[in-house]
Amino acid sequence: MALIGYARTSTVGQDNGLETQKHLLDEAGCKRIFFEKVTGTSTINRNELKEATQFLDRGDTLIVTKIDRLARSIIDLHNIVRELNIKGVNVRFLKENIEFQAGENNNSLQTLLFNILGSFAQFERDIIVERTGEGRERAKKQGKHMGRPSKNKKEIDKALKLYNDREANGLSVNDISKMTGVPRSSIYAELKKR
Structure with a gap:
């Protein structure tokens, strides 16, 4: 009857969040912690x-610091907890103070709270995606360049001159790029433009 932790952050830049989760899971008595840096919107990858x-x-018992660390999709959240409970594994969420016991009828109020919090996690993720898309579209309409910053004309002209003289200078396109x-x-x- 081991306590096993699971921690997740969405991006590489959230190292503090991952360390905080690991600390909380250690304090909860987890003998092993699985952790990853990947989006919680899907169980793929x-x-x-x-x-x-x-x-x-x-x-x-699988211990997770918060509901949204396990999944950002209400369907995935339910599937993960149900599959673990069927396997005989309990699932505990520290922040929300909710535990789903395997093989037992869990408290209906606890189930309601779980569903509400899981829905909020999915809603929050959907809003982030929506706002990001709106911001990207607004920037495009304003003529802002999306993606990597472009090089200035002087650097491009130098690269093209080297390219045109590549037989004489013996440089490959990779060399010119570097x-x-x-x-x-x-x-x-x-080159296609010219």
Whole structure:
């Protein structure tokens, strides 16, 4: 009957969040912690979650710091908890103070709270995606460049001159790209324009 932790952050830049989760899971008595940096909107590519569910045995408890760390989709959230409960594994969420016991009828108020909090996690994620898309569209309409900043005309001209003289100077496109800092794709795109 082991306590096993699972921690997740969405991006590489959230190292503090991952460390905080690990600390809380250590304090909760977890003997092993699975952690990963991947989006919680889907269970695809969540290898550590898959490994954790395979590692857990009947009578064990999976401990997660918050509901949204396990999943951002209400459907995925329910599926994960249900599958673990069927396997005989309990699932505990520290922040919300909710635990789903395997093989027991769980408290209806607890289930309601779980559904509400899971829905809020999904809603929050949907809003982030929506706002990001709106911001991207607004920037495009304002003529702002999306993606990597483009190189200045002087650097591009230098790269093209080197490209045109490549037989004489013996440089490859990769060499030219490294020397000027202009990506190969930009060199080829500029050549098509001319």
